[in-house]
Amino acid sequence: MDKQTEDDRRNTANKSKPPQPAFRNRKTKLVLVGTPNVGKSVIFNLITGTYVTVSNYPGTTVEVSRGAAKLDRQMYEVIDTPGMYSLFPITEEERVTRTLLLQEKPDVVMHVVDAKNIERMLPLTLQLLEAGLPVILAVNMMDEAKKIGRSIDLDALSQALGIPVAGTAAALNRGMEQLKRMVAQYVRKRVA
Amino acid sequence: MSGSGSPERFALRYDETIEKSLESIEKLLKARYTFSKRMIALLLLQQDEEIMKMVKLREREFPRIFAVIQNTRSQYKDPLRYVITLQTHQKSKEILAGVVKDSDKKKRLHSVLDRLTIQPLTGIPILLLVLYFGLYKFVGQFGAGTLVDLIEGKLFEAYINPWVNQVVGNLIPWPALQTLLAFDYGVVTLGLRYAVAIILPIVGTFFLAFSLLEDSGYLPRLALLVDRLFKKIGLSGRAVIPMALGFGCDTMATLVSRTLETNRERVIATLLLALAIPCSAQLGVVLGLLSAKPLALAIWSGFIILLFLLVGYLAAKLMPGKKPSFYMELPPLRMPKLSNILEKTLSRMQWYFIEIVPFFILASVLIWAGKITGAFDAVIQATTPLMGALGLPSKAAEIFLFGFFRRDYGAAGLYDLQKSGVLTGVQMLVAAVTLTIFVPCIAQFAIMVKERGWKTALAIACFIFPFAFFCGYILNQALALLGLTF
Structure with missing residues (x-):
């Protein structure tokens, strides 16, 4: 009887304690994923600046770039992954990206999509969500989409998916500040 | 939550x-x-x-x-x-139905341009124009001609080489070490000169042209255009990118072939790159050699294209495995941005220097060692009958031997032979064809081993070595039979 109440007490004590912000001590990991030719690397370069290392992923010949960034006083390790069409891999590049997602335990996964071809790319967003990953969505090339007469309601998309969504035109350096703010906000919310 | x-x-x-x-x-x-x-x-x-x-x-x-x-x-x-x-x-x-709205404007122009580049009737002439201006005019004439003359003739031969030769001659008393560093086959005077004066301008102009095509969105359309043809040789349209890159540097292209879907496709692409795709260094020299003789140039290109298709077709028949499927994003045609193109070109050239130049140095050292030990002379002696079968003088053996170390050394050696007037038109054509098919350069072979493994790389090399001479032999016989001279 005594033991029971003690256990109960310990449980409630645990519950009332706020979750430990474990990754404040280490760098927050931000992984960029997406199909080839969506401007992933441009966004990567804009976020990280110049300190970038490119190396083969262990045991493979596929290259992965890593860089550092500071957003809202928090240090990030930013990883640019090889192009991926789906979580069900066909090419070695896709296999590496999936392995990376499985092993690196990212704090934020930024899925970069091409606004003009979003219908072909959103299925991967759904897959990433389904895998339980911390996904946010960057809808890139908004300028080109506009040129072909396409408009995208980003708020509605964010509502429908239940994740943060930002629109960018990375090649023109547009929307990048907002995107960075979105990452920082997302990370803060996850810690709190 | x-x-x-x-x-x-x-x-x-x-x-x-x-x-x-x-x-x-x-x-x-x-x-x-x-x-x-x-x-x-x-x-x-x-x-x-x-x-x-x-x-x-x-x-x-x-x-x-x-x-x-x-x-x-x-x-x-x-x-x-x-x-x-x-x-x-x-x-x-x-989800997207309520989120995305499309109007029809501008779509039409894009689809017209798409159709023009993808349909064979208009796509092939456009491809030929791109090849003529991009490859022949810009890389061949401007890069391999004007720029090489400038750097090699004006800078190296007039200033750097005489200076290096003099300094080495004065400072180093041992002839063996002298020839390692300077004179005809020295690390500086041959290895570095080739890298900086010949290869750099050719590869640089090629990468510039390639980046421009890449960023304009033309390559995926080219992939669609050739997809049906490529299917016949066991590849998919996707392979057009490594193949096109091969015209710049086969070594880099072999590396890029890893983006192909199946192992079967990767092996076929590696084989074809080693066999039938001349790199920009070779192209520059071959175009320079044969451009005065249009018929010879036509026979050379016809022969290589035929070989490319034939070997690809046979490889596709013989290699087990699934046929490739083709799925590729078709990005829109867009105006490339100069800064992006320059950045891409620079990073590729940087890669080229870091990965390839050590092989140039290595090749110079090996050639030096071969000369010193007399191993080269022995090989040249041994291959004289083979040269005879091709109707070539025994001096041509040196070209093929050098060609093994750097394909372009061989091609450039051919250039020297032509200048000295030793070769007839027919001999030149036979030599050019044989050399194009002959071995990948030592750097490409190293990458083949790294990417495809020892077994595949060796098997490909063992096929290509005798096959190149066999093709040269057949061509020589055919030319003799037809009584063609240039």
Whole structure:
């Protein structure tokens, strides 16, 4: 009887304690994923600046770039992954990206999509969500989409998916500040 | 759990059968995974080999899981991967229906340009124009002509080489070491000179042209255009990118062939790159040699194209494995940005210098060692009868030997031979064809080993060595039979 109440007490004590912000001590990991030719690397370069290392992923010949960034006083390790069409891999590049997602335990996964071809790319967003990953969505090339007469309601998309969504035109350096703010906000919310 | 105001994360629902099996698999999964159990279950249903292996190792109940998978699969006509993908796409379409609005403006111009580049009737002339201006005019004449003359003739031969020769001659008393560093085959006077004066301008102009095509969105359209032809030789349109890159540097192209889907495709591409795609250094020299003789140039290109198709076709017939499927994003045609192009070109040239130049130095050292030890003379002696069979003078053997170390050394050696007037038109054509087919350079071979493994690389080299001479022999006989001279 005594033991029971003690256990109960310990449980409630645990519950009332706020979750430990474990990754404040280490760098927050931000992984960029997406199909080839969506401007992933441009966004990567804009976020990280110049300190970038490119190396083969262990045991493979596929290259992965890593860089550092500071957003809202928090240090990030930013990883640019090889192009991926789906979580069900066909090419070695896709296999590496999936392995990376499985092993690196990212704090934020930024899925970069091409606004003009979003219908072909959103299925991967759904897959990433389904895998339980911390996904946010960057809808890139908004300028080109506009040129072909396409408009995208980003708020509605964010509502429908239940994740943060930002629109960018990375090649023109547009929307990048907002995107960075979105990452920082997302990370803060996850810690709190 | 969901924070104030932030909506629930979207959750995908599949049809009832799949949902039921997902649920039962999830219940059987006991280990911890980075992905959600639902995703692991989904990947299992789609028979993902890697996940299958991982789960088999971790789960005691694997036989039961496997039974659920089998049972689910038996309830569908189509593979589960297809069924699941279809439903995912359906859901994504539903989400986007209320989010994306398209008007028709500007679409028309794009589709007209698309059709022009993709349909054979207009696409092939456009391709020929691109080849003529991009490859022949810009890389061949400007890069391999004007720029090489400037750097090699004006800078190296007039200033650097005489200076290096003098300094080395004065400072180093041992002739063996002198020839390692300077004079005809020295590390500086040959190795570095080739890298900086000949290869750099050629490869630089090629990479510039290639980056321009890449950023304009032309390459994927080219891929569509040649897809049907490439299918016949066991490749898909996707392979057009490594193949086109091969005209710049076969070594880099071999590296890029890893983006192809199947191992079969990668091996065929590696073979064709080694065999029938001349790199920019070779192209520059061959164009320079034969451009005065249009008929010889036509026979050379005809022969190489025929060989490319024939060997590809046979390789596709003989190699086991699935035929490639082709799926590629078609990005829009866009105006390339100069800064992006320059950045790409620079980073490629940087790669080239870091990865390839050490091989130049190595090749110079090996040639030096071969000369010193007399090993080269022995090989040249031994191959004299082979040269005879091709109708070539024994001096040509040196070219092929050098060609093994650097394909372009060989081609440039051919250039020297022509200048000295030793070769007739027919001999030149035979030599040019044989050298184009002959061995990949030592750097390309090293990359072949690294990317495809020892066995495949050796098998390809063992096929190409005798085959190149066989082709030269056949061509020589055919030319003699037809009584053609240039």
